[in-house]
Amino acid sequence: MSGIWVVLEEREGRIGRISWEAVVAGQKLAALTGLAVNAVVIGAQTDTLAAEVAAKTLGNVVRVEHPLLAAYTADGFTLALQQFIEKERPAYVIFPHTYQVRDYAPALAARLGQVLIGDVTAIGEGPVFTRQLMQGRLNGSYRHTSDGPCLISVQAGAFRAEELAAAATAAAEVTVFSPSIDPAQIRTKPSERFRGAAQTVDLTAAQMIVGVGRGIKDADKLPMVQELATALGAELGASRPICDNGWLPMERQIGSSGQTISPKLYIALGISGAIQHLVGIKGSQCVVAINKDPDAPIFEAADYGIVGDLAELVPVLTEAVKAAAQQ
Amino acid sequence: MKIIVAIKQVPERDAQVRIDAAAKWIEESGLQYALNESDAYALEEALQLKEKHGGEVVVLIAGPERIGPTIREALAKGADRAIAIDCADLGKLDALGVARLLAAAIKPENPDLVLTGLQSDDLGQGQTGVILAELLGLPHSSLILHVEKTDAGLTVKRELEEGWFQTIELPAPAVLTIQSGGNKLRYATLMGIKRARSKPVHQVTAAELAVDAAPVVVLERVALPQKQKSTQILSGTPKDAAAALVEKLKFEARVL
Numbered sequence: 001m002s003g004i005w006v007v008l009e010e011r012e013g014r015i016g017r018i019s020w021e022a023v024v025a026g027q028k029l030a031a032l033t034g035l036a037v038n039a040v041v042i043g044a045q046t047d048t049l050a051a052e053v054a055a056k057t058l059g060n061v062v063r064v065e066h067p068l069l070a071a072y073t074a075d076g077f078t079l080a081l082q083q084f085i086e087k088e089r090p091a092y093v094i095f096p097h098t099y100q101v102r103d104y105a106p107a108l109a110a111r112l113g114q115v116l117i118g119d120v121t122a123i124g125e126g127p128v129f130t131r132q133l134m135q136g137r138l139n140g141s142y143r144h145t146s147d148g149p150c151l152i153s154v155q156a157g158a159f160r161a162e163e164l165a166a167a168a169t170a171a172a173e174v175t176v177f178s179p180s181i182d183p184a185q186i187r188t189k190p191s192e193r194f195r196g197a198a199q200t201v202d203l204t205a206a207q208m209i210v211g212v213g214r215g216i217k218d219a220d221k222l223p224m225v226q227e228l229a230t231a232l233g234a235e236l237g238a239s240r241p242i243c244d245n246g247w248l249p250m251e252r253q254i255g256s257s258g259q260t261i262s263p264k265l266y267i268a269l270g271i272s273g274a275i276q277h278l279v280g281i282k283g284s285q286c287v288v289a290i291n292k293d294p295d296a297p298i299f300e301a302a303d304y305g306i307v308g309d310l311a312e313l314v315p316v317l318t319e320a321v322k323a324a325a326q327q
Numbered sequence: 328m329k330i331i332v333a334i335k336q337v338p339e340r341d342a343q344v345r346i347d348a349a350a351k352w353i354e355e356s357g358l359q360y361a362l363n364e365s366d367a368y369a370l371e372e373a374l375q376l377k378e379k380h381g382g383e384v385v386v387l388i389a390g391p392e393r394i395g396p397t398i399r400e401a402l403a404k405g406a407d408r409a410i411a412i413d414c415a416d417l418g419k420l421d422a423l424g425v426a427r428l429l430a431a432a433i434k435p436e437n438p439d440l441v442l443t444g445l446q447s448d449d450l451g452q453g454q455t456g457v458i459l460a461e462l463l464g465l466p467h468s469s470l471i472l473h474v475e476k477t478d479a480g481l482t483v484k485r486e487l488e489e490g491w492f493q494t495i496e497l498p499a500p501a502v503l504t505i506q507s508g509g510n511k512l513r514y515a516t517l518m519g520i521k522r523a524r525s526k527p528v529h530q531v532t533a534a535e536l537a538v539d540a541a542p543v544v545v546l547e548r549v550a551l552p553q554k555q556k557s558t559q560i561l562s563g564t565p566k567d568a569a570a571a572l573v574e575k576l577k578f579e580a581r582v583l
Contacts, residue, residue: 074457074467099488103469106422106454107461115421115544118452128547134344134353134449139552146543187466191494193487208582214340232583244508250490257486257506265582286580288572289558293341300552304575305560306568317569324573324583 003036004029004092005062007081008053009100010043015052018096018154020161023058025154026094027165028123035091038062042080044070054172056164061174062088068181074104075186080179082111087177090149097153099256109151116151117142119275121158131155135274136297156256156279201235201251203259208234211254211281212242215270215291215310219247224314225269231321237261239277255280270310273298290314328382328476330373331436332406333429333443333455334366336390336397340448346549352418353549362397365444369505371512372474373442374405380476383407385436389428389533391415402523403515409526410436414533420540426458427538432531433463438500440481445470445504456504467502468495472509484509 006026008019026037038059041049046063053061064084069076077100085093085108095101097119109116122130126143129152133140144150203209210229216222229236237254238247254261255277262283269290271277278301281287289302290313299305306313338344339359347354362370373384386401388394389412398409410432417425433441441463446453453469460467472492473484480498486506487493515523533540561571577583 078461099470099486102453103457106452106457107467110423110426110458110461113423113543115423115542116454117544118454131451132552133451133549134338135340135451136552137344138346138353139550140546141548141550143545143547144543145545148543187497188468189496190485193491193493196490196492240508246511250508253490256488258490260489265576265580286576286582288576295343297552299558299560300554300556302558303556303580304572305558306572307560307562308565308568312565313569316565317572320566320569320573321583324577 002088003038003090004033004094005038005040005088005090006094007040007042008049009096009098010041010049013048015041015049016096016098017161018098018156020164021156021159022094022096022154024159024161024163025120025123026092028159029092029094029127032123032125032127033091040064040081040084042069042077044068050174054174057166057172058164059172061172063174063176064179065176066179066181068183068186071190072100073186073188073190074107075188076181077104078108078111079181079185081108083179084177085112085149093149093151095151095153097155101153105151105153112148112151114146114148114151116153117144118153120152120154132275135272136278137295155275157282196250201249203235203237203252203254203261206235206261207264208232209237209254209261209263209265210234210267210269211237211239211271212248212269213239213271213277214241215272216242217270219245221311222247224311228267228314228318228321231318231325232265232267234265234267239271239274268298268302269314271298272296273301328376328380328440329385329436329438330376330382330440330442331385331387331433331438332366332370332373332401333387333441333459334370334397334401335363335444335447336360336388336394337363337447337449340364346551350548350550351546360393360397362400363444363447365446365505365507367444367512368507368509369442369444370401370404370406371510372505373440374513375510376440376474376476382439385410385438387429387432388412389414389425390417398528399523400515402526402528403519404513405519407526409528411528411530412533412536413530419542421542421544422452422454422458424538424540424542426455426462427540428533428536429455430459430462431536431538433459440499441465441502443502443504445506453504456502460502463502465500465502466497467504468497469504470506471503472506474503
């Protein structure tokens with residue numbers, strides 16, 4: 001078994017930020033295990049990606065390359081990485097926890113007789129891998145107990161890309177691994193990606209945002225929230241369940257499947273703080289949480305919190321904001 | 328179209344969870360349980376496909392005795408029958424162990440489509456459907472919002488990150504994991520609840536399915552998250568708290 005391999009993912013022609021975070025997780029694991037960190041890029045043409053990785057001199061880089069890997073398919077990526085892992089026999093394989101990884105890594109692990117430890121937020125002595133349970137209310141410590149490769153994926157934002165350290169070795173060695181893939185083995189046919197309905201709301205640039213979640217209970221409470229937003233000069237956003245219910249349009253959704261925001265002020269009303277929402281608000285300068293559940297994980301992410309009933313709190317907060325604006 | 332929907336019973340969303348004495352899992356006594364949310368969307372998608380194309384919807388669930396009400400709920404919403412895998416210690420299995428149980432129950436049914444929610448609200452691993460596809464040797468796609476039956480198989484709408492989507496064509500049978508929000512969920516009608524009582528529930532034990540369940544990944548310990556940020560909690564009457572908050576936002580955080 002040889003070392004730690006991080007599978008990096010391409011985003012718009014470059015290595016995505018979350019992939020660098022996965023490398024940092026790999027380096028953390030390397031410090032605990034004494035193993036070396038190496039990188040894998042995968043696709044039909046990976047020379048520029050490999051060069052981007054090699055420039056950081058992290059360790060060796062392998063280009064897993066095949067014409068049938070031009071577009072992502074679960075079948076193609078699973079086959080290619082299965083062959084690579086069986087040849088290289090790594091001790092650990094680390095992925096960024098992206099939608100793409102969620103789509104194939106569990107199958108890849110199963111094919112190897114393993115189980116992916118997904119969405120890891122911390123790595124400790126053992127090694128023990130921490131991931132969230134019960135929608136972020138609890139942490140679970142997981143240990144890999146088989147002698148095969150241990151596959152983990154790391155949550156966005158859990159490790160800091162800025163902590164990336166260059167390896168002590170000189171220039172990284174870049175090699176190509178060519179998996180054998182037959183066209184018939186790729187059973188799904190993906191289209192080009194597309195946007196939903198025309199995006200008319202740009203929350204990414206908004207300076208003030210009021211977000212509303214499941215705790216609102218009733219759609220007829222929305223005008224009350226809109227009044228607060230208006231008083232603040234804020235845009236209205238929502239967590240996923242509100243958009244799923246059709247109470248607000250999908251384009252107002254904040255989180256991993258919606259928009260990523262970075263306002264001066266974000267006020268989360270009745271939002272429990274599932275990780276999918278929290279990754280979307282990380283860039284906020286100041287976060288306020290109002291929720292009736294004092295244990296809601298949103299309070300973890302908040303600078304200021306009020307525990308209480310929205311129906312009582314929101315109208316008086318609106319009045320207080322209006323009064324302050326007149327001073 | 329014969330559709331199997333794999334569902335899970337999870338602690339109710341608002342339930343107050345406490346860590347058990349051994350710090351291995353949560354205290355289950357006194358806890359209320361419900362149908363996992365994205366599984367409810369998977370069931371809804373299956374019921375709509377059946378309404379369009381005919382066929383049968385079979386729900387598949389594994390768990391201890393308490394799963395009864397969740398099975399009845401699915402049947403009352405319109406599933407035709409259920410397969411219940413009696414498994415008292417589901418929590419001791421890893422994702423592969425659970426998927427092996429489900430796959431063993433699915434295989435003899437030869438379904439045209441297998442659906443499940445994209446992740447459970449308790450463990451949140453989001454792996455069962457994808458592993459099921461691997462074990463059944465079927466193509467799959469995950470985070471699906473819409474399913475259309477075509478002559479060649481299926482065309483599905485897959486959610487990507489940051490508001491992007493993708494259409495995927497795949498042959499049937501296939502396994503799809505369903506994202507919440509693609510459809511509006513139905514409620515069980517009184518008639519549905521009545522009918523559910525006479526619908527067949529096939530009981531099978533985990534032992535009868537005879538799968539290899541030795542875990543390769545173990546949940547060793549459950550703990551409360553450590554506080555990383557110092558959150559100022561503002562208390563008092565709603566009016567006092569609101570006034571204090573505006574004060575803080577204006578003069579401390581300087582964002583108003």
